[in-house]
Amino acid sequence: MSTSEAFTFLEKDDKQPQLFDEFQKFNSGKATDIDVQITSALRAKYPELCVTSVPSSNCNLLQFVAAGYATAHLDKENESVLRWRGFVGPSHRVLKYNLGGSGHLADAIFFAKYNYEWNSHSFILYNVTIGYGKVQYVLTGPVGDETTYSNSAITDALLSSIGAWLTKEEPAIYVYDGFWRRDAKLWESVEKSSWDDVILDPKMKKALKEVTGKFFDSKDIYDEFGVPWKRGLIFHGPVGNGKTISLKALMRTLYHRDSPVVSLYVKSAPYSYNIRAVFQMARSMTPCLLIFEDIDTVVTQATRSYFFNEVDGLENNDGILMIATTNHLDQLDPGLSKRPSRFDRLYLFPRPNKDERALYAEYWRQKLKNKPAIEFPKKLTTSIAEITDDFSFAYLKEAFVATLLELARNRTMGDGSDDDGDDDGDDPLDKYELWKEFKAQVKVLRDEMGSSLSSADGLGVPDGTHGNAADYEEMIPLLADTSLRGNGGGSQPCREPSVAAPGFGFLDTRGAVDKSAPALSSLSSFSPLASKRAKYNDGVWEWGL
Known part of the structure; x- marks a missing residue:
């Protein structure tokens, strides 16, 4: 296969072909098929290059860049860029735990040209939003017996590599919600699950x-x-x-x-x-x-x-x-x-009986046994089971997590263990701060029985939880520290892409790419590859038997 010698980029001082004027005209007309017109316009403007149209929902070239297997540079000097500019605020967790950060400005790009490099090959890439989807127009020079109207072997090799990367064997759950996508975050939640956590x-x-x-x-x-x-x-x-x-x-x-x-x-x-x-x-x-x-x-x-x-x-x-x-x-x-x-x-799967509720309380006691700030003796498990009659496991989890969050918040504010002499001796277990707060949370939950509190039950929620329970994994590291100070943990960082500033979805001003979009919106065209193995070989993703 040929490299970028098949065609050359002109110096920025020379006049290069522009597509935006036509793109503007196409979108200003009445009923049109913009894809046909853009393809025709590109062939007219780049008569020496092969033009390949690729839906981004099938092989997303910029996500391949974000994964670090190619590079793309936004060409703002030779072609107009159509984009929205906006502010992306800090996450709820950052605000909630005062972790710093004040948000940033970001672009949503709808029309752009990129200089794309992969495996020593050069391409021109137009990324264009048409209706509710994006179409990628990949341009490169013909090689061998190819004509400008042929499929490009170099572009085919790039798309094949992206296809092999998308279907490589790695832990993930395939999720269908109008289209198939591979959900690695859901797999992370599944991987944390154990039959030891199941009380039945x-x-x-x-x-x-x-x-x-x-x-x-x-x-x-x-x-x-x-x-x-x-x-x-x-x-x-x-x-x-x-x-x-x-x-x-x-x-x-x-x-x-x-x-x-x-x-x-x-x-x-x-x-x-x-x-x-x-x-x-x-x-x-x-x-x-x-x-x-x-x-x-x-x-x-x-x-x-x-x-x-x-x-x-x-x-x-x-x-x-x-x-x-x-x-x-x-x-x-x-x-x-x-x-x-x-x-x-x-x-x-019925509501748990008293013995199962006691087992669930014991499960939490074991989970918290290495947290010196929390006193949780075994005798509390029976008492917890007695006061949670008719509670589902979801309600029990909510009660535990709400209790721990309340304890953490109280101690963060400096009023954690001082009960001001409220222990009147009526309940000998009230000397345990966990027990007193748990009783309070059970009362709150009983008042909310029948509300929407427990309406969420599904894999679609990463932790299978709701309400305060969703905050548990972020707050629990704080409970190991009696001062309840620190950074509160955080999410696992993603590897930064080797890319100047391409972006898909929102591209922030710091050069970071939003990787939240699914890597594959439709697997239907790749399903025959799903049973084959993919490997990364000399800069190219390949699949085979």
Whole structure:
């Protein structure tokens, strides 16, 4: 393949072709197909170069830059830039814990030209917003027998490398919410999960740990009996009683098998074409765990027939284990809950009984045993179980986290352990600060029973928590310090990209790139690659068997 010798960039003093005037005209017309016109305009302005149009939702060239595998320089001297300028404030955590930082200015770029470099090859890149999406126009010179109307072998190599990078084997959960994306942050939450954190009836816990492993180890048995190698389970019960954390523990267990099983998580699929995309992906990733959160919102009157056809139809679903969750089994379509060939086993997650609440309190006692600022004797676990009757695990967690946050805030303000003689002797346990605050928080939560406090229950929330509970991981490091001072921890830093100032989404004035956008908005075109291995070889991502 040729390098940048195939064409040269002119000196900035020379007049270079500009596209912006035409872009402005195209967007000022009535009904137009701007992509056709931009492609034609680029071919007219750069007659010696191949023009390749690439949706950014498929292969995002600037995200490849942000990952450090290419460089891109915004060409502000030879082409206009269309962008929004705005202020990005500091995060809530920065403000809440006084960690410093006052925000910064940032750009949202809608039209820009970049000088792009990858693996010793040079490209011109136009990044243009059209409607609700972005299209990337990649220009480079033809090589060999290519013409300017041919596909460029160099551009194809770049796109192939990006494709291999996107489908490389690394821990992640595939999430569908209108499109497929690979969620590394959700995987981090899953990786922290453990069956030790799951408080359930021992028999049920044992059954849950065994059922998935037995399914994925039993292909030969299914084949011997001539039945499809597929199965469906339903987790049901009131919100906040262990469905989500059990799912996370299952996902982690399956990934760490000798033959890892990937997890696909469906948050929403309101239309038939969404359900089609879900099952197409699942079939390309088998064996896999396919999770439907709140399946009663996925399978509706409008989509039920299509969903059942995808499950029962002619297409091969071998190797797919479906797990659906619902808080309202009585409202579930009978075609789901009463059809063994679809979902053949139901697991009830009820509110915890007294013994399970005591076990959960003991779980927290062990979690806090290395925090010298918190006195938590074992006898408190029974008392905690007694005053939390009818509490779900979600409410119990909220009570513990709210208690710890309140203790931390009080001590930060300098009034942590002084009770001003409030201990009247009626409750001998009141000498424990944790117990006094826990009782207060339980009273608050009882007043809020039936409110929206426990309405969130799903993998979509990184910690599977809500309310004060979401602050726990940030606040708990402070509890180890009796002075309750310090930086309060922080998120793991991302590796800075080797890029001058390309940006996708918002580009801040400090040169940092916003990496929050998903690396892959649609995996459909790459699903055949998902079962292949990718490797980084001499500056190029490659895939193979």
